[in-house]
Amino acid sequence: MAQTAGRHDAGIFTNSWNGRAYVSPDELLAGLTEPQRRAVTHGNGPLLVLAGPGSGKTRVITHRAAYLAQTATDPYHLLAITFTNKAANEMASRLDRLGIGMGMTCSTFHSLCARLLRIHHDRAGLRPNFTIFDTADQTAAMKDAIGRANLSADNYPPAGILSIVSRAKNDMVTPEEMRANARGFRDETFADLYVRYDQVLAEQNALDFDDLLIRTARLLSEHPDLRDQLEDRYRYVLVDEYQDTNRAQYLIARGLCLKRANLCVTGDPDQSIYSWRGADIHNILQFEGDFPRATVVRLEQNYRSTPRILAAADALIANNHKRKEKALWTENADGPAVRVAECEDQHAEAGFIAGEIRRHVEEGGRFGDVAIFYRINALSRNLEMALRSAQIPYQIARGVAFYQRKEIKDVLAYLRVAANPRDQVSLLRIINVPARGIGKTTVDHLVAAATRTGQPVLDILAKPDQVPGVSRAGRHLKLFATLLNDLATTARHGSLKDAVEFVVRNSGLIAMWDKGEDNDALANVEELINAAAEYDQQHLEGGGSLTDWLQGISLVSDVDAIEEESGAVTMMTLHAAKGLEFDTVFLTGLEQGLLPHERSATDLFELEEERRLCFVGMTRAMRRLTLTHAKWRDFRGMSQRRVKSQFLHELPKRGIEKLRIDIHGAGAGEDEEPDIPASSVDYLEWRKGQLVRSAQYGIGRLLWIQPRNRQTYAGVKFTSFGEKTLVLEYANLELVEEAD
DNA sequence: GGTCCAACATTTTTT
DNA sequence: ATGTTGGACC
Numbered sequence: 218m219a220q221t222a223g224r225h226d227a228g229i230f231t232n233s234w235n236g237r238a239y240v241s242p243d244e245l246l247a248g249l250t251e252p253q254r255r256a257v258t259h260g261n262g263p264l265l266v267l268a269g270p271g272s273g274k275t276r277v278i279t280h281r282a283a284y285l286a287q288t289a290t291d292p293y294h295l296l297a298i299t300f301t302n303k304a305a306n307e308m309a310s311r312l313d314r315l316g317i318g319m320g321m322t323c324s325t326f327h328s329l330c331a332r333l334l335r336i337h338h339d340r341a342g343l344r345p346n347f348t349i350f351d352t353a354d355q356t357a358a359m360k361d362a363i364g365r366a367n368l369s370a371d372n373y374p375p376a377g378i379l380s381i382v383s384r385a386k387n388d389m390v391t392p393e394e395m396r397a398n399a400r401g402f403r404d405e406t407f408a409d410l411y412v413r414y415d416q417v418l419a420e421q422n423a424l425d426f427d428d429l430l431i432r433t434a435r436l437l438s439e440h441p442d443l444r445d446q447l448e449d450r451y452r453y454v455l456v457d458e459y460q461d462t463n464r465a466q467y468l469i470a471r472g473l474c475l476k477r478a479n480l481c482v483t484g485d486p487d488q489s490i491y492s493w494r495g496a497d498i499h500n501i502l503q504f505e506g507d508f509p510r511a512t513v514v515r516l517e518q519n520y521r522s523t524p525r526i527l528a529a530a531d532a533l534i535a536n537n538h539k540r541k542e543k544a545l546w547t548e549n550a551d552g553p554a555v556r557v558a559e560c561e562d563q564h565a566e567a568g569f570i571a572g573e574i575r576r577h578v579e580e581g582g583r584f585g586d587v588a589i590f591y592r593i594n595a596l597s598r599n600l601e602m603a604l605r606s607a608q609i610p611y612q613i614a615r616g617v618a619f620y621q622r623k624e625i626k627d628v629l630a631y632l633r634v635a636a637n638p639r640d641q642v643s644l645l646r647i648i649n650v651p652a653r654g655i656g657k658t659t660v661d662h663l664v665a666a667a668t669r670t671g672q673p674v675l676d677i678l679a680k681p682d683q684v685p686g687v688s689r690a691g692r693h694l695k696l697f698a699t700l701l702n703d704l705a706t707t708a709r710h711g712s713l714k715d716a717v718e719f720v721v722r723n724s725g726l727i728a729m730w731d732k733g734e735d736n737d738a739l740a741n742v743e744e745l746i747n748a749a750a751e752y753d754q755q756h757l758e759g760g761g762s763l764t765d766w767l768q769g770i771s772l773v774s775d776v777d778a779i780e781e782e783s784g785a786v787t788m789m790t791l792h793a794a795k796g797l798e799f800d801t802v803f804l805t806g807l808e809q810g811l812l813p814h815e816r817s818a819t820d821l822f823e824l825e826e827e828r829r830l831c832f833v834g835m836t837r838a839m840r841r842l843t844l845t846h847a848k849w850r851d852f853r854g855m856s857q858r859r860v861k862s863q864f865l866h867e868l869p870k871r872g873i874e875k876l877r878i879d880i881h882g883a884g885a886g887e888d889e890e891p892d893i894p895a896s897s898v899d900y901l902e903w904r905k906g907q908l909v910r911s912a913q914y915g916i917g918r919l920l921w922i923q924p925r926n927r928q929t930y931a932g933v934k935f936t937s938f939g940e941k942t943l944v945l946e947y948a949n950l951e952l953v954e955e956a957d
Numbered sequence: 958g959g960t961c962c963a964a965c966a967t968t969t970t971t972t
Numbered sequence: 973a974t975g976t977t978g979g980a981c982c
Contacts, residue, residue, distance in 0.1 A: 300972090301972090325972075326972080327972050328972095351972095352971085376968070377968095380968090426971085426972050427972090429972085430972090490970080491970080491971080491972095493969085493970065493971090494970080494971065494972075592969070592970075593969050593970075594969080594970085595969090617971075617972090649958095649959095652958085652959065652960090654958070654959090655958090656958045656959080657958085658958085659958090689958095690958090771972090772972065773972090774971070774972065775971075790969085790970065790971090791970075792969085792970045792971070793970090793971090811969095814969055814970080815969090816968085816969065816970095817969085817970095830970080851973085852973095853966095853967070853973065853974090854973050854974090855973095
């Protein structure tokens with residue numbers, strides 16, 4: 218987690234004067250096109266920058282911030298909200314390079330919110346040391362809530378309930394509103410679980426990711442004086458990737474700009490890929506409605522890609538119906554053809570890519586020029602193996618996965634209890650890890666006592682005599698309580714590194730790993746210790762804390778892990794690729810069920826998002842773009858015949874080079890016969906009004922039916938899911954006979 | 958209370 | 973193929 222720019226606390230980056238030459242406002246505008254210039258020099262009032270891929274958006278935002286800092290206000294009053302910590306950090310660094318004085322704030326929504334909630338915790342009704350629950354913690358909390366409601370996790374899968382609750386939170390729907398809108402017993406149960414889940418979090422002094430946003434939005438709306446104060450601090454607000462903001466984020470951005478309306482948002486509706494996380498594309502589509510005085514600047518010239526790449530991507534995205542048309546164009550010189558490689562199986566695919574990368578380097582290219590994208594993480598393994606055996610250096614954008622490793626989570630759980638003694642999820646995780654004679658029965662007694670008396674489990678540990686049912690284990694409980702106490706003392710007085718090392722040395726975890734012959738565990742934990750030491754180094758003059766460090770870890774994103782100048786091939790999911798660019802891009806697994814993903818194929822809205830995802834991947838490429846798909850792919854131990862992606866049929870006929878790759882990963886001549894897309898049933902015989910059954914949505918009635926683009930779209934009104942627009946070729950509907 | 962093995966399913970994407 | 977969970981057994 219190397220940071221370059223100035224001082225920061227968990228995810229908040231502030232640029233600092235580094236002695237570089239001051240860049241004048243005129244110099245900031247040099248080399249910018251007319252629209253870019255308009256965006257940079259726009260003064261007060263709302264501004265929407267619709268920026269196509271590769272249109273120099275980052276440059277515009279950075280220069281705009283610098284320009285404002287020189288002509289309008291002190292950088293102290295500037296706030297930029299980016300999508301990842303990495304982007305925030307980079308922005309602060311760029312401002313540094315432009316010689317802009319100290320004080321601008323660059324952050325993600327989540328980091329900013331966490332910070333505001335800690336500072337203003339009393340107003341928010343929180344303790345300053347709250348824990349941020351990740352997905353696994355949330356699941357544990359939800360299981361607890363389901364248990365308290367006397368329900369079974371079999372009928373109410375925690376992950377499923379969590380996604381319902383998360384959706385409600387993203388939309389700023391309270392449990393009360395959910396209950397009021399409940400249609401039937403199940404909905405009421407969901408609302409009930411929502412309340413109980415929030416209760417569990419409150420008891421543990423914990424917030425989930427969504428809470429960070431909605432509590433901040435509420436903080437702003439319920440405390441006008443505080444909002445006023447924040448508005449005076451952040452006089453100019455820039456929000457990047459605005460197409461991926463949700464309702465809560467929208468309210469926060471707006472709440473910070475009520476007085477001055479100096480809100481500048483940038484984004485591209487065609488790159489909206491997070492609706493499954495509650496992002497609402499209407500935020501950007503309706504910006505002009507929200508802010509009637511808004512200035513709109515369109516950046517349509519592309520500086521990144523060759524005309525062929527752009528033409529291919531543009532042809533693809535033109536198949537989306539719900540979009541704002543954009544005229545993408547470029548003056549760049551033409552490059553090699555966009556290639557589509559049909560590979561015999563996934564080994565051929567990976568081998569072909571490895572060979573191509575070798576060739577790229579032999580021809581004078583660098584490994585660092587190359588990126589490989591995939592729809593799902595599971596596809597990375599084959600690629601990794603192929604790159605390793607070809608001795609190609611690579612890095613994977615997997616920042617989050619590191620902190621989700623078992624051994625890392627165990628060590629962090631100790632530290633989290635030290636930072637927040639009410640964190641029961643963490644406490645129960647480690648109470649018997651390593652085994653220290655505290656079994657399930659004892660834990661049940663402890664939790665029962667805690668619930669009954671309203672005391673945190675941690676407090677009860679120290680006085681086991683008062684817990685009914687606990688006798689022999691009492692000794693172990695006391696020892697554990699002492700361990701945690703000593704850790705808390707170390708954490709309070711020593712460095713962060715001291716605290717992490719205390720856990721590793723005194724918890725007994727090392728012995729456990731040795732016994733289990735888990736050699737990676739120790740190495741990974743060493744890395745964690747290094748990260749702690751690095752954090753100590755960055756906070757020699759104070760400002761750091763265990764809570765802050767843990768918060769940073771909770772809010773890391775996958776891309777945060779990638780290094781720009783690593784000299785290695787970069788691999789990542791399509792979602793992580795947003796905002797990046799590479800000379801050479803391989804987009805893998807263009808197969809039905811993978812891209813578009815099978816879970817999205819039946820719903821038109823979701824299908825369009827898959828297409829946008831593909832569009833994002835393609836437009837990352839500057840010079841060379843290769844799309845690959847496999848005829849056979851191993852999945853869950855079985856070899857599966859794969860059908861090429863419908864998106865491949867949507868590419869232009871001209872300017873695309875087709876390759877066929879045999880099992881050795883070698884080219885095997887040209888491929889002619891165009892695959893027939895998946896439509897085989899004649900859906901045109903179906904009539905509106907007919908009753909249909911879907912495995913996913915149950916029974917519904919056809920409202921309308923319409924063929925388009927070699928597919929058949931249909932509107933279906935389902936009894937329990939409402940109206941959906943489906944693609945019949947993938948929806949797998951069956952007709953239902955109606956009784957007379 | 959702890960350990961080991963077998964049945965089991967398998968969330969796509971992530972702050 | 974792989975990682976998790978629950979139950980039998982020590």
